[in-house]
Amino acid sequence: MAMMDQKLRSERLVFYEKDVQRIDEEIDGLLELSGSRCAFLIDRDGHLVTRRGDAVQSSLESIAALVAGSFAATREMARLLGEDEFSTLSHQGERESIQISLVGERALLAMVFDQRTNLGMVRYYAVESVRRLTEILTEIDGREAPTSSGLASDFSASAAEALDRLF
Amino acid sequence: MVQINFAQKQVNAKVVYYGPGMSGKTTNLEIVHQRAPTPNRGDLTSISTDGDRTLFFDFMPLDLGTVAGMRTCFQLYTVPGQVYYNSTRKLVLQGVDGVVFVADSSASMVEENLESMRNLEQNLAEYGKSLATMPLIIQFNKRDLPDALPVEELQRLLNPYNAPCFEAIANSGQGVFPTLKALAARVLESIHTGSRPAPAAGIQAGLTQTGFHQPPAIPAAGAPRTLQQTGYNPAPSIPMQQSAPQQGHPQQGHPQPALQGQGVGMQPAMAMQPGHGQPGMMSPQMHQQDALSRTTVHAPPMQGGMQPGMQSISMGGGQQQQQQQQPMHGQAPIQGGMQQPMQHPGMMHPQMQVPGPIPQQQQQQHPQMQQQQLQQTGYGYAPQGMGGLQPGMQMHPAPAATMAQQQAQAQPNLQMLRVDKGQAGPAAAQKPRAVAQAKPAPKSAAKPTSKAAAQAAPSAPAEAAPRIQPRNQPMATPGSGKKRLVYAGVFVVIALGVGAFVAKMVLSVL
Numbered sequence: 001m002a003m004m005d006q007k008l009r010s011e012r013l014v015f016y017e018k019d020v021q022r023i024d025e026e027i028d029g030l031l032e033l034s035g036s037r038c039a040f041l042i043d044r045d046g047h048l049v050t051r052r053g054d055a056v057q058s059s060l061e062s063i064a065a066l067v068a069g070s071f072a073a074t075r076e077m078a079r080l081l082g083e084d085e086f087s088t089l090s091h092q093g094e095r096e097s098i099q100i101s102l103v104g105e106r107a108l109l110a111m112v113f114d115q116r117t118n119l120g121m122v123r124y125y126a127v128e129s130v131r132r133l134t135e136i137l138t139e140i141d142g143r144e145a146p147t148s149s150g151l152a153s154d155f156s157a158s159a160a161e162a163l164d165r166l167f
Numbered sequence: 168m169v170q171i172n173f174a175q176k177q178v179n180a181k182v183v184y185y186g187p188g189m190s191g192k193t194t195n196l197e198i199v200h201q202r203a204p205t206p207n208r209g210d211l212t213s214i215s216t217d218g219d220r221t222l223f224f225d226f227m228p229l230d231l232g233t234v235a236g237m238r239t240c241f242q243l244y245t246v247p248g249q250v251y252y253n254s255t256r257k258l259v260l261q262g263v264d265g266v267v268f269v270a271d272s273s274a275s276m277v278e279e280n281l282e283s284m285r286n287l288e289q290n291l292a293e294y295g296k297s298l299a300t301m302p303l304i305i306q307f308n309k310r311d312l313p314d315a316l317p318v319e320e321l322q323r324l325l326n327p328y329n330a331p332c333f334e335a336i337a338n339s340g341q342g343v344f345p346t347l348k349a350l351a352a353r354v355l356e357s358i359h360t361g362s363r364p365a366p367a368a369g370i371q372a373g374l375t376q377t378g379f380h381q382p383p384a385i386p387a388a389g390a391p392r393t394l395q396q397t398g399y400n401p402a403p404s405i406p407m408q409q410s411a412p413q414q415g416h417p418q419q420g421h422p423q424p425a426l427q428g429q430g431v432g433m434q435p436a437m438a439m440q441p442g443h444g445q446p447g448m449m450s451p452q453m454h455q456q457d458a459l460s461r462t463t464v465h466a467p468p469m470q471g472g473m474q475p476g477m478q479s480i481s482m483g484g485g486q487q488q489q490q491q492q493q494p495m496h497g498q499a500p501i502q503g504g505m506q507q508p509m510q511h512p513g514m515m516h517p518q519m520q521v522p523g524p525i526p527q528q529q530q531q532q533h534p535q536m537q538q539q540q541l542q543q544t545g546y547g548y549a550p551q552g553m554g555g556l557q558p559g560m561q562m563h564p565a566p567a568a569t570m571a572q573q574q575a576q577a578q579p580n581l582q583m584l585r586v587d588k589g590q591a592g593p594a595a596a597q598k599p600r601a602v603a604q605a606k607p608a609p610k611s612a613a614k615p616t617s618k619a620a621a622q623a624a625p626s627a628p629a630e631a632a633p634r635i636q637p638r639n640q641p642m643a644t645p646g647s648g649k650k651r652l653v654y655a656g657v658f659v660v661i662a663l664g665v666g667a668f669v670a671k672m673v674l675s676v677l
Contacts, residue, residue: 013170020174045262046226046242047170047179059210061228065242066212069223072258151171151178151358152235159234159355166207166231167344 013043013106019140020050023133027052027109030129035117037096040110041103041133042067049107056112067110071100088126090119101126104134106141168262169358177238180354181262182347185287186269187279188220188248191308191337195269196225196245198343203229221247224259231351241351248283257290265302265354266291267346269337270325272307272315280325298328302353305332306346311339 027039031053038053040060046068048060056063075085089100099122101109109130113122152158170179184192193213200211209228215221224244231239244263246256268287270280288298307321318334326332331349335342 013168015170015172015174017174020172043168043170043262045168045170045181047172047181048175049170049172050174059212059228061240061242062210062212062226065224065226065228065244066214069214069226069258072261073223073255076254076258151237155235155237155358156356159231159239160352162231162234162239163348163351163355166204167348 013045013047015049015140019136022136023050024052026129026132026136030111030125034111034113034122034125036111036113036122037116038112040064040067042108042110044068044072044106044108053112063110067098067100067108071102071108088123090123092119099123099126101130103130104137104141107133107137109133169264169354171237171358175238176236177240178234178358179240179242180264180358181242181244182265182267182350182354183259183263184243184245184267184269185256185260185283186248186308187271187276187283188250190248190269190271190276190280190283191335192245192248192269193219193221193225194337195267195306195308195335195343195346196227196243198337198340199229199243199347200227202340202344206230207232220249221245222252223247223255234355239355241354243347250282250286253286253290256286257293260287260290261294263291263294263296263301264357265350266298266304267350268303268305268325268330269308269335270305270321272309272321272334273312274314274316277316277324280321284325298330302350302357303328303330304346304350304353305330306335306337306342307332308335308337308342310334310342311336 023041027041027050030036031039036053038051038056040051040063041049042064043049046065048064051060071089074089078084078086085102087102091098096112096114097119099111099113099119101111103109109126111122111126113119168181170177172179184195186192193215196211200208207230209230212226213221214223215225224246227243229241229243231241233239244259246252246259266287268284270276291297291301305326307315307318309315318332322332331353333342333346333349335346337343
């Protein structure tokens with residue numbers, strides 16, 4: 001049973017509404033303090049967990065995938081340089097900039113900001129928020145894994161039907 | 168890794184198109200993007216080279232719609248197929264939930280297909296996953312090529328896990344959606360079970376109408392097909408390994424021959440570091456690291472707890488050892504070579520055999536300098552360095568100017584190792600000062616000199632000091648003759664003066 005729990009945990013990342021609500025609150029506070037436009041929490045596979053703040057023009061999924069890919073590449077660079085990983089990454093543009101921070105082992109916090117604030121402010125407030133987000137995610141990870149995915153029992157059958165409709 | 172987000176009522180899964188370069192992975196994604204209903208598809212993002220070769224990945228989200236109250240999305244990725252980009256390929260595989268292996272059906276691409284399959288297995292293994300349990304679909308693409316291998320042959324070579332497979336001509340879109348549909352079904356099935364689902368009857372029935380090929384039945388009584396029998400040899404090939412940036416890191420489960428090949432490949436690369444053969448242009452740190460990378464000979468004297476500035480002394484010592492290797496190996500003697508024993512008494516013996524004129528000042532200087540070096544560098548250092556660094560030292564011919572400067576100052580610093588010949592003048596100008604320092608104790612140095620030579624070069628220690636004498640004496644003669652004449656003249660003048668004075672006094676008394 002323990003092995004099954006471990007397997008499920010390693011193969012699924014489940015976020016419940018209550019957890020995401022706590023994460024949202026934390027990110028909202030960070031946005032207010034740092035003056036950033038918006039922030040995403042992304043798992044390291046590139047899936048979006050939550051987004052707060054202003055909407056961005058482009059596809060959120062694409063941004064999430066690129067942030068995860070970029071961070072993964074950075075991590076590989078760090079490894080080649082003898083570091084475990086680089087915990088932060090920032091890209092500065094003329095109008096918009098993005099700061100990415102590693103949150104725990106499995107998530108990334110990306111913050112988009114403009115001229116209303118600066119990188120120092122964003123970094124300063126992100127440090128504490130990342131620590132608290134890490135605690136939340138660690139708590140989620142440490143929770144006893146569910147024996148099932150929590151999805152409806154007819155999920156697979158419904159999905160097959162959806163596939164038939166789509167293709 | 169499937170993400171189930173109950174807050175956003177969303178299920179996300181990651182699907183990766185894998186395969187050798189130019190097999191049609193990006194084309195598959197482009198066709199999906201072109202033909203999927205607009206509400207279901209997201210932007211197609213490509214990170215590619217100028218030549219439209221995938222550099223990192225192509226990405227496209229595909230929304231399946233709401234399934235059992237959850238918005239179900241697939242994130243479709245492709246990887247760069249070229250062998251060179253293995254590190255980025257591996258990154259894209261992180262958290263993968265299902266793989267489409269796009270094989271090139273061409274007969275000339277068999278080896279590339281096999282290599283890519285091996286590489287997929289290796290990269291998945293690094294994430295603790297296996298093709299045996301991962302939802303996998305194999306697509307035999309480019310079926311319209313004239314030299315396309317029969318499907319049965321490709322099955323035998325590339326499908327050891329009996330994964331469902333499809334024929335496709337991705338350019339025209341044929342077989343693209345059946346492939347994706349089959350994989351999506353398997354991934355969704357695996358969300359419930361957390362492992363590879365058994366082939367669902369519904370999928371199988373549907374696939375038979377869309378070009379699905381049933382995998383060859385495994386003989387019930389026979390032994391299970393092994394990887395070798397199917398042509399899918401998990402042993403990584405050396406070309407694949409050599410191209411991977413992680414060459415130096417042994418990976419679990421990889422056969423040893425490949426690792427040995429890596430090791431052999433790494434050594435020449437290390438030996439050909441830029442500036443390796445030009446110590447004069449190399450920073451001391453580089454020199455030190457380089458030497459340490461080849462051998463740890465430098466470490467013992469450094470750890471020996473010598474005086475402050477030990478590192479610079481060690482560097483100078485290392486440099487000198489290199490210089491002194493040259494006469495020992497029959498190469499041309501270095502001008503001013505006698506300056507070296509003054510820096511390192513332990514190194515004196517081989518250098519003394521170098522023929523050539525030796526200035527008298529240097530003879531006077533070197534016993535004192537030897538004593539200084541004994542105190543500064545530790546007596547046992549030189550033999551250790553000579554013994555261990557010989558191969559590497561031959562690669563570092565030292566400029567004569569560097570040696571001159573080392574001789575000029577008792578403690579060579581790191582900057583001196585970078586001095587070129589044009590800076591030899593100031594170094595030479597400092598010689599008188601060194602001579603002056605050496606003069607106060609010239610006699611006491613003779614004994615330590617022979618002792619130093621005895622410990623540094625046990626093979627012929629006692630001859631070191633005597634052998635230098637015959638060379639020194641004739642060289643000292645011309646310089647002292649003039650002094651004698653001067654002294655004699657002065658003596659004569661004084662004697663005449665004294666004589667005259669005495670004579671005058673005698674005469675005055677009388």
